[in-house]
Amino acid sequence: MEPRRKGLKPAALVIGGGIAGMQASLDIANAGFLVYLIEREPSIGGHMAQLDKTFPTLDCSSCILTPKMVDVARHPNIQLISYAEVVGVDGGIGHFKVRVKQKPRYVDVDRCTGCGLCVEACRLKGRITSEFDVGVSKRGAAYIPFPQAVPLKATIDPERCVFITRGVCGKIPACKEACAAEAIDFEQKEEMTELEVRAIIVATGFDLFDAHLKPEFGYGLYPNVITGLQFERLSSASGPTRGKITLNGQEPKKVVFIQCVGSRDKSVGVEYCSRVCCMYTAKQAHLVKEKIPDAEVTVLYIDVRAFGKGFEEFYDRVRGEGVVYRRGNPAEIYKKGERLIVMVEDTLLGESVQLEADLVVLATGITPRGDAENLADLLRLPSSSDGFFQEAHPKLRPVDTEREGVYLAGCCQGPKDIPDAVAQAKAAASSAIITLRNCMEVI
Amino acid sequence: MGPRIGVYVCHCGVNIAATVDVEAVTRFAQGLPSVAIARDYTYMCSDPGQALIKEDIEKFGLTKVVVASCSPMMHEPTFRGTIQEAGLNPYCLEMANIREQCSWVHGEKDKATRKAIQLVAAAVGKAFLLEPLEERRADVTPAALVIGGGIAGMQAALDIAKAGFLVYLVEKEPRLGGHLAQLGKTFPNLESVTPLLSKAIEEVEGHPNIDLLTSAEVVGVEGYIGNFKVKVTDRTTRRELKVGTIVVATGYDLFDAQLKPEYGYGVYEKVITGLEFERLVSSSGPGEGEILVKGKEPQDVVFIQCVGSRDKSVGQEYCSRICCMYTAKQAFLVKEMLPQARVTVLYMDVRAYGKGFEEFYDQVRGEGVIYRRGNPSEIYKKGERLVIRAEDTLLGEPIQLEADLVVLATGITPRRDSLKIANLLKLPRSADGFFMEAHPKLRPVDTVMNGVYLAGCCQGPKDIPDTVAQAKAAAASAMAPLCQGQVKVEAVTSIIDEELCSGCGICAEVCVYDALSLHERKGVMTINEVLCKGCGACAVACPSKAIKLSHFTPTQILAQVDALV
Ligand SMILES: Cc1cc2nc3c(=O)[nH]c(=O)nc-3n(C[C@H](O)[C@H](O)[C@H](O)COP(=O)(O)OP(=O)(O)OC[C@H]3O[C@@H](n4cnc5c(N)ncnc54)[C@H](O)[C@@H]3O)c2cc1C
Numbered sequence A: 001m002e003p004r005r006k007g008l009k010p011a012a013l014v015i016g017g018g019i020a021g022m023q024a025s026l027d028i029a030n031a032g033f034l035v036y037l038i039e040r041e042p043s044i045g046g047h048m049a050q051l052d053k054t055f056p057t058l059d060c061s062s063c064i065l066t067p068k069m070v071d072v073a074r075h076p077n078i079q080l081i082s083y084a085e086v087v088g089v090d091g092g093i094g095h096f097k098v099r100v101k102q103k104p105r106y107v108d109v110d111r112c113t114g115c116g117l118c119v120e121a122c123r124l125k126g127r128i129t130s131e132f133d134v135g136v137s138k139r140g141a142a143y144i145p146f147p148q149a150v151p152l153k154a155t156i157d158p159e160r161c162v163f164i165t166r167g168v169c170g171k172i173p174a175c176k177e178a179c180a181a182e183a184i185d186f187e188q189k190e191e192m193t194e195l196e197v198r199a200i201i202v203a204t205g206f207d208l209f210d211a212h213l214k215p216e217f218g219y220g221l222y223p224n225v226i227t228g229l230q231f232e233r234l235s236s237a238s239g240p241t242r243g244k245i246t247l248n249g250q251e252p253k254k255v256v257f258i259q260c261v262g263s264r265d266k267s268v269g270v271e272y273c274s275r276v277c278c279m280y281t282a283k284q285a286h287l288v289k290e291k292i293p294d295a296e297v298t299v300l301y302i303d304v305r306a307f308g309k310g311f312e313e314f315y316d317r318v319r320g321e322g323v324v325y326r327r328g329n330p331a332e333i334y335k336k337g338e339r340l341i342v343m344v345e346d347t348l349l350g351e352s353v354q355l356e357a358d359l360v361v362l363a364t365g366i367t368p369r370g371d372a373e374n375l376a377d378l379l380r381l382p383s384s385s386d387g388f389f390q391e392a393h394p395k396l397r398p399v400d401t402e403r404e405g406v407y408l409a410g411c412c413q414g415p416k417d418i419p420d421a422v423a424q425a426k427a428a429a430s431s432a433i434i435t436l437r438n439c440m441e442v443i
Numbered sequence B: 001m002g003p004r005i006g007v008y009v010c011h012c013g014v015n016i017a018a019t020v021d022v023e024a025v026t027r028f029a030q031g032l033p034s035v036a037i038a039r040d041y042t043y044m045c046s047d048p049g050q051a052l053i054k055e056d057i058e059k060f061g062l063t064k065v066v067v068a069s070c071s072p073m074m075h076e077p078t079f080r081g082t083i084q085e086a087g088l089n090p091y092c093l094e095m096a097n098i099r100e101q102c103s104w105v106h107g108e109k110d111k112a113t114r115k116a117i118q119l120v121a122a123a124v125g126k127a128f129l130l131e132p133l134e135e136r137r138a139d140v141t142p143a144a145l146v147i148g149g150g151i152a153g154m155q156a157a158l159d160i161a162k163a164g165f166l167v168y169l170v171e172k173e174p175r176l177g178g179h180l181a182q183l184g185k186t187f188p189n190l191e192s193v194t195p196l197l198s199k200a201i202e203e204v205e206g207h208p209n210i211d212l213l214t215s216a217e218v219v220g221v222e223g224y225i226g227n228f229k230v231k232v233t234d235r236t237t238r239r240e241l242k243v244g245t246i247v248v249a250t251g252y253d254l255f256d257a258q259l260k261p262e263y264g265y266g267v268y269e270k271v272i273t274g275l276e277f278e279r280l281v282s283s284s285g286p287g288e289g290e291i292l293v294k295g296k297e298p299q300d301v302v303f304i305q306c307v308g309s310r311d312k313s314v315g316q317e318y319c320s321r322i323c324c325m326y327t328a329k330q331a332f333l334v335k336e337m338l339p340q341a342r343v344t345v346l347y348m349d350v351r352a353y354g355k356g357f358e359e360f361y362d363q364v365r366g367e368g369v370i371y372r373r374g375n376p377s378e379i380y381k382k383g384e385r386l387v388i389r390a391e392d393t394l395l396g397e398p399i400q401l402e403a404d405l406v407v408l409a410t411g412i413t414p415r416r417d418s419l420k421i422a423n424l425l426k427l428p429r430s431a432d433g434f435f436m437e438a439h440p441k442l443r444p445v446d447t448v449m450n451g452v453y454l455a456g457c458c459q460g461p462k463d464i465p466d467t468v469a470q471a472k473a474a475a476a477s478a479m480a481p482l483c484q485g486q487v488k489v490e491a492v493t494s495i496i497d498e499e500l501c502s503g504c505g506i507c508a509e510v511c512v513y514d515a516l517s518l519h520e521r522k523g524v525m526t527i528n529e530v531l532c533k534g535c536g537a538c539a540v541a542c543p544s545k546a547i548k549l550s551h552f553t554p555t556q557i558l559a560q561v562d563a564l565v
């Protein structure tokens, strides 16, 4: 290992600011080291920021996440670099050189107060599908992804902004006119920085299985077939419907949940189990019952994998509330009048049944990030056959990698619920702290 | 000049605002004496929410802050930090819980709003009398204690030791390894345990920073985060160790299969547990790597899952998380060693959730292991063989299976003596009997006892990779105070009025933190402010009313009560 340069606090790099990356950053920072946390989206938070309540204790996700996000932003040892990406990595353990590309927000973050005037003013307001709300709402080209965003700064979407794509947007761009802080800056350019770090933690999380790949379920065709993540936004108290589960203004009375969509399914090339969808379905079934007590709720499953602490008890509770669990995977969904019909073979009864539904929720599985290979190449990390990053040893080194000094946290290594993602993040932090402390001693 | 109070009413999205008229509460607060400014905001805890408070502190010269939002359990540390950053003493904050204690539990907006108003009035009343308290720091002994030398304890010890700190590893058995030492191969990749474990044990035994105490037990713990004094005995000696943090890694016991008498465990020799199966097939076991039951190779082997798990009739509601997979592994091993044997697994759900698990489950079925969904009602003997009666819930019909070997996948239970450790460390346990983490999502390895952390199966069932990850996580938590060298000490403590104290010692009896002792010369009680957690038990117990709790003094509480009634 290379001796530490004088006066420079040893630092670690964390890639990805979901719950895993945030937790790893906090642990390393609390041990007294500097952390650069790189998040490619405008805000940290990851998928957890999109969730309503969390199984099995049903605490509200943003209530427990927001203070963590604030802690990250406020920690004197953490330098949060949002809306940025890692584009190059050289060197090795103890002396990585990392090139980071800061994407232009077209907003001067030092001036922006997060007031949202530009968001209101944007000519495209309400015209662009909101990624954060998974299409349940629309945003403009100037946007703040969600009210608790950290950092709370506006961003201008360069692919949609009329001024950026066409060079004109009225006489003066509406956002620019609206901003009292004079923070809008269309002159901003991409910036490159180089960081020196001793250890790297990868915490880039997951994508969701694309439900279009199971055309028999009619996702994208029938508006009342939605994914589990869309359900979270519908049900979230701070979401676009203020927590009311409605479709076209109507409360669904018959709701069918389908588990294992794009998991345990060789026909779409995903053999593994996604580990969280059984439980998030149980949670969502409970939420429907809570908000619409007279709704008929059916869950279609192959096995119910309620394996974690308090999970079986929760599964029991949900059945006690009247949610009907039927074993069987559906063949097809079609439309009959206003309603949907779910065709399924009930493998316990050994007969085929047709279930009526006004809302079908697909529990889509957890997949590796679509661009995971890029990062794997940059870091020279191997992936396992399921496409997730591979740990150094499946039993005894679950967070280390073959590349010394590079560690894994959260769902980028494989599907995980929040407690397991947090435990693993802290584990990765432990490995990184060991590396950082040992680099120090070489002075 | 009297206090200048700022009041901040949070909407919590719609969590509060849908049930409580937050604007009305704010208007009311604005009218209270000494309130310089009252505001409402969507999320007080968010960055801009906190910025608002900080700006006001400067702009209006606030001396006290009241936040009406969620439970102080949640955000008291957040807002204490906020006002501290703006130059106020962190104890000049008071919270009114208008979410858990109001909007979440009431439906009618009028009444809920009225209650919220009262809660805010009470908080303002107390804030008026709040006094700044001094936050103190204590030095940290740069060493850690790990209790339990299974894979969890060994991994935690190694991580802390590698980071450069002294670790005492206390194992009650003569040897390290815990349950791992009894296993043969591991799912899902069928790697042998022995070489993995030997390497880990070698590393622990050889590490200069690890002081290993085997055949030893912890018999006493005193002190607090940063400065624990721990008494450890082995058969001959007694040692006192000084450590800054403690990791508990005492593992699990297995469900006692005799509690399910219908399976005849203990009656029929051919009914064994999964752990006994591990010994049976182990190359160092009785059959030297061959599966022999009474000297013969079994032709029909039946595995029964969920024995003592997911079963309210024996008081075990939870799932044991690993028996599905260890059964799949064992079924596979039978097929591998006895290709002619018929192997059946009886299950309720197959929980193959981990990395590579579903693929392994698939492979096992591909080898010809038959999975039948249904839980057996009874096992009885017929000649030399056993008959298992069950209901196949997929076919919807009763079945009878014959077998020469039945393997019960017994569940993971808390250690039968876990109460001992729980009492020594004052650790709460969850409903299932395992040690309880501080928060089920975001603090899975911390406990409510500062400085005490959990690793491995003592917190709940776990396979090896999850155990190792959690052990490293506990190490990360346990290292932080050691790295920092200092810890914050609770500023809210009891205060003894020496004039009133009669030295009767009743307070010392109720204090679970051993913070009170008799001052020999003065004949009155004294408080160790570092040990005191500010719980207030002593203040209630004192017959002479000689103890008050800072931050919760009688005048402060009465001011609150006055505002409420
Ligand atoms: C519908 C649904 C419901 C769920 N409900 C629950 C529940 O109730 N309880 C529970 O415990 N779990 C639940 N989960 C699981 C939970 O969402 C995950 O455990 C958790 O989000 C994992 O966090 P993570 O940090 O690993 O990944 P992510 O949340 O995906 O975060 C990864 C972060 O990294 C960033 N990133 C990605 N690539 C890069 C890059 N190249 N450079 C920089 N940054 C990058 C992303 O923008 C993101 O911010 C649910 C999941 C779903 C899909």
Ligand SMILES: Cc1cc2nc3c(=O)[nH]c(=O)nc-3n(C[C@H](O)[C@H](O)[C@H](O)COP(=O)(O)OP(=O)(O)OC[C@H]3O[C@@H](n4cnc5c(N)ncnc54)[C@H](O)[C@@H]3O)c2cc1C
Residues within 6 Å of the ligand: B147, B148, B149, B150, B151, B152, B153, B170, B171, B172, B173, B176, B177, B178, B179, B180, B183, B185, B186, B187, B188, B216, B217, B218, B249, B250, B251, B252, B253, B254, B274, B275, B278, B322, B326, B329, B415, B421, B455, B456, B457, B458, B462, B463, B464, B465, B467
């Ligand atoms: C039949 C069976 C098969 C399994 N197969 C697999 C498998 O193939 N793959 C897999 O990943 N997992 C498997 N497991 C799970 C695996 O055993 C656990 O994940 C692992 O052993 C947990 O380790 P631990 O350190 O938490 O607990 P333990 O192994 O129980 O270790 C705890 C240690 O603490 C010591 N101790 C307890 N109390 C005290 C005290 N008061 N003071 C001092 N020391 C104390 C004990 O003596 C012991 O050494 C299997 C389990 C069983 C039952």
Ligand code: SF4
Residues within 6 Å of the ligand: A259, A260, A261, A263, A264, A272, A273, A274, A275, A276, A277, A278, A279, A303, A304, A305, A363, A365, B353
């Ligand atoms: S967790 Fe449940 S729903 Fe998700 S893939 Fe696994 S078995 Fe299917």
Ligand code: SF4
Residues within 6 Å of the ligand: A307, B305, B306, B307, B309, B310, B318, B319, B320, B321, B322, B323, B324, B325, B349, B350, B351, B409, B411
């Ligand atoms: S892991 Fe499988 S066998 Fe064990 S209790 Fe859970 S469901 Fe039953």
